[in-house]
Amino acid sequence: MRRNNLATILRRLHLEGQTTRSELVAHTGLNRSTVGALVSELKDEGLVVEEPGSSGSVGRPSLAVAPRAESAVVLAFDFRVERVVGAVVGLGGVIIDRVEHTHMRAEVSPAVAIRQLLSISHELLDSVPQDALWVGTGVGVPGIVDPRDGLVKQAPNLDWVDVPLGKLLSQALRDEFGEVPFTVIGNDADLGALAEHVRGAAAGLRNVIYLSGEVGIGGGVVLNDQLMSGAGGFGGEVGHMVVDPDGAPCRCGSRGCWETVIGLDAIVSCLKNGNADTTVADVVASAQAGDRDTARRLDAVGSWLGIGISNLINIFNPDVIVLGGHLSEVLPEVRKSIDDKVSHAIRASREQVHIVAPVLGVESTLVGAAESAFVPLLAGPIEALRESSSFLSS
Numbered sequence: 363m364r365r366n367n368l369a370t371i372l373r374r375l376h377l378e379g380q381t382t383r384s385e386l387v388a389h390t391g392l393n394r395s396t397v398g399a400l401v402s403e404l405k406d407e408g409l410v411v412e413e414p415g416s417s418g419s420v421g422r423p424s425l426a427v428a429p430r431a432e433s434a435v436v437l438a439f440d441f442r443v444e445r446v447v448g449a450v451v452g453l454g455g456v457i458i459d460r461v462e463h464t465h466m467r468a469e470v471s472p473a474v475a476i477r478q479l480l481s482i483s484h485e486l487l488d489s490v491p492q493d494a495l496w497v498g499t500g501v502g503v504p505g506i507v508d509p510r511d512g513l514v515k516q517a518p519n520l521d522w523v524d525v526p527l528g529k530l531l532s533q534a535l536r537d538e539f540g541e542v543p544f545t546v547i548g549n550d551a552d553l554g555a556l557a558e559h560v561r562g563a564a565a566g567l568r569n570v571i572y573l574s575g576e577v578g579i580g581g582g583v584v585l586n587d588q589l590m591s592g593a594g595g596f597g598g599e600v601g602h603m604v605v606d607p608d609g610a611p612c613r614c615g616s617r618g619c620w621e622t623v624i625g626l627d628a629i630v631s632c633l634k635n636g637n638a639d640t641t642v643a644d645v646v647a648s649a650q651a652g653d654r655d656t657a658r659r660l661d662a663v664g665s666w667l668g669i670g671i672s673n674l675i676n677i678f679n680p681d682v683i684v685l686g687g688h689l690s691e692v693l694p695e696v697r698k699s700i701d702d703k704v705s706h707a708i709r710a711s712r713e714q715v716h717i718v719a720p721v722l723g724v725e726s727t728l729v730g731a732a733e734s735a736f737v738p739l740l741a742g743p744i745e746a747l748r749e750s751s752s753f754l755s756s
């Protein structure tokens with residue numbers, strides 16, 4: 363009971379930032395003295411600070427409670443096909459430091475990936491205050507992952523099959539830093555969905571679909587506030603929904619997957635006379651400048667996008683569909699093509715849904731990786747602190 367109440371208060375502070383004791387009383391439904399005792403306990407652990415708040419219109423001012431970003435930190439990684447972004451994130455979701463390394467698609471064997479993650483971990487941990495506790499590490503990868511043990515079953519765009527990334531990374535971190543906290547590996551789109559659900563475009567909404575537009579198309583589905591996992595944790599791979607049985611071969615081994623018609627390659631090839639360096643921004647600029655060929659091809663991509671989205675609307679009845687990565691870049695240009703197709707979806711569902719760009723921009727997966735690493739601390743603050751690595755202060 364007490365553990366749950368502590369967790370509820372810390373989670374509220376982590377997600378909402380500074381608040382007052384009165385607001386915590388209202389949020390938890392607990393009485394004032396209980397909230398006061400719980401806040402004191404979190405204060406004793408160094409997780410929160412309390413200072414006199416601004417006075418309200420009547421009565422004495424309520425104390426303002428705020429999470430201490432530098433008290434507990436996680437390492438978060440967004441491992442992509444062509445680059446890796448790492449951040450050290452403090453309690454309250456504060457990004458304390460962030461680094462980014464690029465790599466070639468063909469170069470990223472699992473061994474190279476582990477070396478990159480280790481080297482970035484060193485860089486990031488160097489910027490953390492000495493008394494901070496490292497409470498977890500979260501990594502997003504563009505592939506099908508078993509989140510229980512971090513086994514990457516298949517990452518077609520990295521050419522990885524059955525890579526035990528969770529075990530390899532935990533071992534490598536232990537070899538490097540000694541005792542290390544909880545490590546979790548997740549699918550990039552699942553983490554994007556998690557982030558947009560708790561801090562982004564879908565905050566306060568219960569049913570969310572997030573599409574990651576990286577090289578391929580990943581999907582993360584939140585239903586009734588829970589991430590949909592499927593029997594093995596591999597569910598939500600909407601990028602491999604077959605939309606054109608006679609279409610192009612997909613890297614997953616199938617043919618005509620949604621990813622083949624709305625993925626990065628499909629979009630950059632909208633530009634006539636494009637080359638290997640063509641970007642999504644080039645395509646959008648060309649369409650906006652009045653190039654009819656580019657605009658027509660981009661409209662076709664928008665139609666495919668609308669067809670897939672209509673299927674998702676009919677199946678899941680989501681509150682919101684968030685288009686991440688390159689999909690958010692083309693969204694303003696293809697909005698009409700999407701809407702034309704979505705107008706054929708089941709009316710009751712289509713009238714409820716919003717199709718939006720991510721509030722967290724390109725950081726959704728990174729933020730989701732951080733949130734997944736904070737899970738043990740937010741579920742049981744005291745126990746998690748006892749188990750955390752104190753090596754930073756040694």
Ligand SMILES: [Zn+2]
Nearest residue numbers: 602612614619
């Ligand atoms: Zn496929």
